[in-house]
Amino acid sequence: MELGQIKRIYTVEPIVHPVPEPAPPADEAENVPRPSQTAGAGPKR
Amino acid sequence: MSLAPDYVEAVVGWRMWYAVEEGSAVRLSSVIHRTLWPRAAPLVAACRCLRVPLWPFARPRHEAPAADCRCGIHAASIGMMRTYLPEQLQWTKLVPVVGRVSLWGVVHEHERGWRATFAYPESLFVPTEELDPRRARRVVDGLRRYEVPVLSVTGSTADDVVDAVSQFAEVA
Numbered sequence: 001m002e003l004g005q006i007k008r009i010y011t012v013e014p015i016v017h018p019v020p021e022p023a024p025p026a027d028e029a030e031n032v033p034r035p036s037q038t039a040g041a042g043p044k045r
Numbered sequence: 046m047s048l049a050p051d052y053v054e055a056v057v058g059w060r061m062w063y064a065v066e067e068g069s070a071v072r073l074s075s076v077i078h079r080t081l082w083p084r085a086a087p088l089v090a091a092c093r094c095l096r097v098p099l100w101p102f103a104r105p106r107h108e109a110p111a112a113d114c115r116c117g118i119h120a121a122s123i124g125m126m127r128t129y130l131p132e133q134l135q136w137t138k139l140v141p142v143v144g145r146v147s148l149w150g151v152v153h154e155h156e157r158g159w160r161a162t163f164a165y166p167e168s169l170f171v172p173t174e175e176l177d178p179r180r181a182r183r184v185v186d187g188l189r190r191y192e193v194p195v196l197s198v199t200g201s202t203a204d205d206v207v208d209a210v211s212q213f214a215e216v217a
Binding site: 016020 | 050
């Protein structure tokens, strides 16, 4: 971009970080039991 | 020497990206250098100016942004961004996306915009009027993985799109 002349230079360290927290995994969001919670509950032979 | 920052709130400007579809994923790509923007992590500036090792006047490697270079992650006012949108938005493999971007780190403030060390999208606007509806939904949903607001806007020309997003222009 043609931004023109520099007016000033400064440092910015945001208190509120601009990168959002990642959303929880879908299985947690939907409250689906994790594999560890269903251990031993696999198909019976 | 003090290490305290001059400001504690990110600078917010406008810029344009392309939405790049990679299988089922959708990523933002810079327009000039085609850098893919990471999700859930800031983009970190790196100088990509041409360096010819044997050229005696070549600039040495440096941190970005540097005052005597054009490097850094760019953003501008919404009016300046308008000049980078094609007049007629013709949809090809790459879908134009406009939006606000947060900038921080070392920030060089220019007459018509900024260059900075770190950046992350703050909100995204996808002109979807001329996109196939299924593709439009795929792009919008895919960009939501950046965990920022993503909105569809109407308009098939650059002016239409800038008019549509201007209502969100709290800055610029």
